[in-house]
Amino acid sequence: EAQVTQNPRYLITVTGKKLTVTCSQNMNHEYMSWYRQDPGLGLRQIYYSMNVEVTDKGDVPEGYKVSRKEKRNFPLILESPSPNQTSLYFCASRAGAHQPQHFGDGTRLSIL
Amino acid sequence: GQNIDQPTEMTATEGAIVQINCTYQTSGFNGLFWYQQHAGEAPTFLSYNVLDGLEEKGRFSSFLSRSKGYSYLLLKELQMKDSASYLCAAFSGGYNKLIFGAGTRLAVHP
Secondary structure, eight states: OOOEEEEOSEEEEOTTOOEEEEEEESSOOSEEEEEEEETTTEEEEEEEEEETTEEEEOSOOTTOEEOOSSSSBOOEEESSOOGGGOEEEEEEEESSTTSOOEEOOOEEEEEO | OOEEEOOSEEEEETTOOEEEEEEEEOTTOOOEEEEEEOTTSOOEEEEEEOSSEEEEETTEEEEEETTTTEEEEEEOSOOGGGOEEEEEEEEETTTTEEEEOOOEEEEEEO
């Protein structure tokens, strides 16, 4: 089954404790992105990747890092999480420029 | 600047037709997507318009006017399961950045 898998689905943690949210897709897609979704603001792009070892900033990259060492994986790293990063996070992938995004089920992060 | 506007909330009756509007201002426009998102779930793809005109897919249709920076999603024969948020999204400055509107929450009543 074609899917984008994120882990964990839920996480409550404390300020400053490094965390990684994993994202994996099994569709051999080149494009992958991370979004955060906050009430009233919609989905905002954090980082995106066009292929292995090719990443770039989206609209809200501050406080986040990503890597793309393999085509299928695109982890999101919060080196020193802060409460304002409490949000619902979605990973997405797509096959090409005009193709729709396939979203993972989301990760709800709470930073205390 | 880059901006996508859509109404925050709409209500409609089961069996009726509803039109959800979206206006956008983005640099280097290359196409517009509509997604459906049920509460607590991931967005799912509904439609994609890159040229002016109407795209029809069963009960759902989407329209685009590039000259007016305007799109709408038309939902016919509404069902209770259509109660969800509908997200409008447009490419900005190429095919890598996708800008989303805040979403329109549609409530379908019996």
